[in-house]
Amino acid sequence: MDTIKKNWYSESCELWPGSTFSFEVKEVLHDERSLYQHIQVFDTISLGKVLVLDGIIQCTEKDEFSYQEMISFLPLCCHPNPEKVLIVGGGDGGVARDVAKHPQVKEIVQVEIDAMVIEVSKKYLKFMSVGFDNKKMTLHVGDGFEFMKNHSHEFDVIITDSSDPVGPAVNLFQENYFSLMKSALKPNGIVCSQAGTYWDSMELVKNTLKICKNQFPVAAYATTSVPTYPCGQIGFVIGSLDGNANLLNPVREFSLEQLKNMDLKYYNSDVHKASFSLPSFVRYEIEP
Structure with missing residues (x-):
């Protein structure tokens, strides 16, 4: 459920009952239902452009870069x-934008099921949708499941930029999806998927990490700070087919000057390492 009252939009969702996040709206730029979901774009007083799917904030111009x-x-x-x-989801183009910045990446394939999200993002969210214009990019509109069934042992990294597990994204948090990703990877390949926040979705975090561990010999959960997400945080599960991989320490590090030249605003090697450091109450839940 979502409401606009006296120019204020209030987000609420069954995934975090009893709480809400609100922002002041300057203008409703887009409001339409696609075949899959309700798509809204707002121009706001304090957050810039905001993309909302099925009543849940997906990204804001102010802080999207930390997630992407x-x-x-x-x-x-x-x-x-x-x-x-391979990028599954990510219809706003932000993940593609940032993946393309990595100097070793030669080819990006993206599969997004909802063509309308892509078109709306190209029109209103150009700061992210520039990712679709990169020469490394090949974009497919379709189902990520079906795509991976026909592309075995092909990718070094698979990134799943999904919305929360309601609506069309539910299947991206299931065991058979992680099994499909595993089969689409080259030897020693790595996956990374959005996996919720432990403040409001501990069971989601636990279950998604458990599934990842079932499929990959090395798996871990990391977090990042996104002020406009529930509790100001979001997490990711990362799995590697390399049984000797140390996910907590990056194998490739960039200097501050390199990061600046790549236009990275949040990520660095210190943040990488720190993102896997979890509070004790979370470790009690997710560690053996």
């Missing part, structure tokens, strides 16, 4: 040579 960079560079910097990358 971390879901991209955590797995990319854990892989010794991430030349070919």
Whole structure:
């Protein structure tokens, strides 16, 4: 359920009952239902442009880079040579934008099920949708499941930039999806998927990490700070087919000058390492 009252939009969702996040709206730029979901774009007083799907904030111009960079560079910097990358979801283009910045990436393939999200993002969210214009990019509109069934042992890294597990994204948090990703990877390949926040979705975190561990010999959960997400945080599960991989320490590190030249605003090697440091109450839940 979502409401606009006296120019204020309030987000609420069954995934975090009893709480809400609100922002002041300057203008409703887009409001339409696609075949899959309700798509809204707002111009706001304090957050810039905001994309909302099915009543849930997906990204805001103010802080989107922390999510996009971390879901991209955590797995990319854990892989010794991430030349070919698959992105599932990510219809706003932000992950593609940041994956393309990694100097070792030669080819990006993206599969997004909802063509309308792509078109709306190209029109209103150009700061992210520039990712679709990169020469490394090949974009497919379709189902990620079906795509991976026909592309075995092909990718070095697979990144799943999904919305929360309601609506069309539910299946991206299931065991058979992680099994499909595993089969689509080259030897020693790595996956990274959005996996919720432990403040409001501990069971989601636990279950998604458990599934990842069932499929990959090395798996871990990392977090990043996104002020406009529930509790100001979001997490990722990362899995590697390399049984000797150390996900906590990047195999490729960049200097501050290199990061600046790549236009990375959040990610660096220190943040990479720190993202896997979890509070004790979380470790009690997810560690054996």
